[in-house]
Amino acid sequence: MLAKKTIFPHSLILMAALPVFLFCLGGKSPEWGLEEVLSIGTLNDTLIFQWVGVVVDRDQNIYVTDTMDYSLKKFDANGKLLKKTGRRGQGPGEFAAPRYVSSYGNSIYVTDQYIPKIQVFDKDLNYISSIPVSIPVSDFSVLSENEIAVATLSTTKAGIIYIFNSEGRIQNELPYSFKQTPLMMEMVSFEFDQQRNLYLAYNFQDKIEKFDIEGKKLWSKKLLGIKKVKKEKIASLILPSKLIYKDIALDKSGNLYVLGGSFSKNPSRDVYLLSPEGLHLATLTLPDTSHCIYIDSKDYLYSRANEGVTLKKFRLRLQERGNISFLTSFNR
Numbered sequence: 001m002l003a004k005k006t007i008f009p010h011s012l013i014l015m016a017a018l019p020v021f022l023f024c025l026g027g028k029s030p031e032w033g034l035e036e037v038l039s040i041g042t043l044n045d046t047l048i049f050q051w052v053g054v055v056v057d058r059d060q061n062i063y064v065t066d067t068m069d070y071s072l073k074k075f076d077a078n079g080k081l082l083k084k085t086g087r088r089g090q091g092p093g094e095f096a097a098p099r100y101v102s103s104y105g106n107s108i109y110v111t112d113q114y115i116p117k118i119q120v121f122d123k124d125l126n127y128i129s130s131i132p133v134s135i136p137v138s139d140f141s142v143l144s145e146n147e148i149a150v151a152t153l154s155t156t157k158a159g160i161i162y163i164f165n166s167e168g169r170i171q172n173e174l175p176y177s178f179k180q181t182p183l184m185m186e187m188v189s190f191e192f193d194q195q196r197n198l199y200l201a202y203n204f205q206d207k208i209e210k211f212d213i214e215g216k217k218l219w220s221k222k223l224l225g226i227k228k229v230k231k232e233k234i235a236s237l238i239l240p241s242k243l244i245y246k247d248i249a250l251d252k253s254g255n256l257y258v259l260g261g262s263f264s265k266n267p268s269r270d271v272y273l274l275s276p277e278g279l280h281l282a283t284l285t286l287p288d289t290s291h292c293i294y295i296d297s298k299d300y301l302y303s304r305a306n307e308g309v310t311l312k313k314f315r316l317r318l319q320e321r322g323n324i325s326f327l328t329s330f331n332r
Contacts, residue, residue: 031318032282032284032316032318033317034314034317036287036312036313036314037313037314038077038079038312038313039305039311039312040062040075040311040313041306041309041311042306042310047073048064048066048308048310049067049069049308050308051064051065051066051067051073052064052066052099053099053100053101053111054292054294054302054311055102055103055108055294056296056297057123058297060077061075061077061082061123062077062079062313063075064101064311065095065099065101066098067095067097067113068308069084070087070096070097071084071098072085072086072098072101072121074125084125085125085127092119093119093127095115096112096114096115097113097114098112099111099112099113099137100137100140102140102142104142104143104144105145106123107121107122108121108125109140109142109148111133111137116132116133116134116136117132117133117168131164131166133150135150135152135153137151137152138151138153138187138188139151139188141190141191143163146165147165147171148165148166149192150163150164151187151188151189153184153187158177158178158181158186159175160173160174160175161173161176161190161198174211174215175215176198176200183239184239184240185202185204186202187202187203187204188201188203189201189203189245189248191248191249193250193276197210197211197218198210198212199248201247202245203246203261204229204242206222206223206224206226206227206245206263208221208245208256208274208278209221210276210278218278221274221278223258224260224263224264229244242261243261244262245261246259246291246292247259247292252297252299255273255274255275255276255281256273256274256278257271257272257273257274257284257293257295258272258274259271259290259293265283268290269286269287269289269290270283270285271283271285271293271301286312288305288306288310288312290303291304291308300314300316301313301314301316302314
């Protein structure tokens with residue numbers, strides 16, 4: 001859920017004018033949908049065992065972390081496996097449980113659930129270096145060669161996005177909540193747009209928010225009307241047990257996509273589409289449950305199927321009175 005997208009002015013103008021144009025044509029709200037264009041991995045092959053993270057480069061090559069195979073894999077735009085790297089271990093280029101993946105420039109960055117570091121590879125999957133990270137990573141994104149934004153499971157402070165440099169030192173802190181809340185209640189999935197606006201979807205709260213580059217909250221939304229989350233006792237801790245929002249992604253026009261969790265009408269399948277101003281435009285429904293969503297630089301959406309054995313790629317479409325416009329065509 002993690003490489004940054006570039007926002008082009010002509011796309012912004014087009015998306016802003018489109019709802020008005022459609023209203024003038026017929027007054028009906030547009031219908032948003034998904035068209036599957038690619039599926040990688042099946043129950044009958046060994047391409048993927050259980051993928052967790054996905055990122056796509058400008059050439060539409062697809063990189064996934066396969067936690068059951070202890071590997072990072074590269075596929076071309078047609079789903080052909082080009083290369084894989086990694087094995088079980090804790091040394092350079094090895095994994096104990098590879099998780100999130102991001103990219104910047106010609107580098108691919110991978111976290112590990114059990115190893116406190118981010119490993120860096122080139123696009124041919126050659127190991128380059130490791131960046132020590134002093135906190136557990138619950139989400140991350142590479143903003144530049146010397147800026148890595150990290151959300152954490154830390155229980156010592158309220159909500160903060162930490163900015164690490166390439167040597168693993170914390171350079172900045174971006175607080176998004178100053179309340180002292182129960183354990184894990186401030187966990188978020190996040191994205192930055194090209195202007196460094198920060199978007200958050202709280203994992204255990206019915207809350208989606210946007211902050212500007214100065215840290216000012218621009219808006220906050222509650223989509224599901226959930227006031228209380230079920231909690232369970234695990235060992236000596238009382239923890240929330242059901243996710244409200246699972247992941248977040250942005251398209252090139254600044255529209256926000258939020259994957260719902262257990263409380264959605266279609267659990268782990270409903271994707272809430274919001275405008276940059278926080279207006280709920282539509283709800284898309286994935287054909288299979290997913291733990292995450294990702295949108296690439298051409299506005300294709302990726303999600304999970306078959307409990308991680310399959311990676312699905314979808315074209316986003318906007319339909320009105322039988323006429324279909326594909327968002328990907330706006331951004332080529």
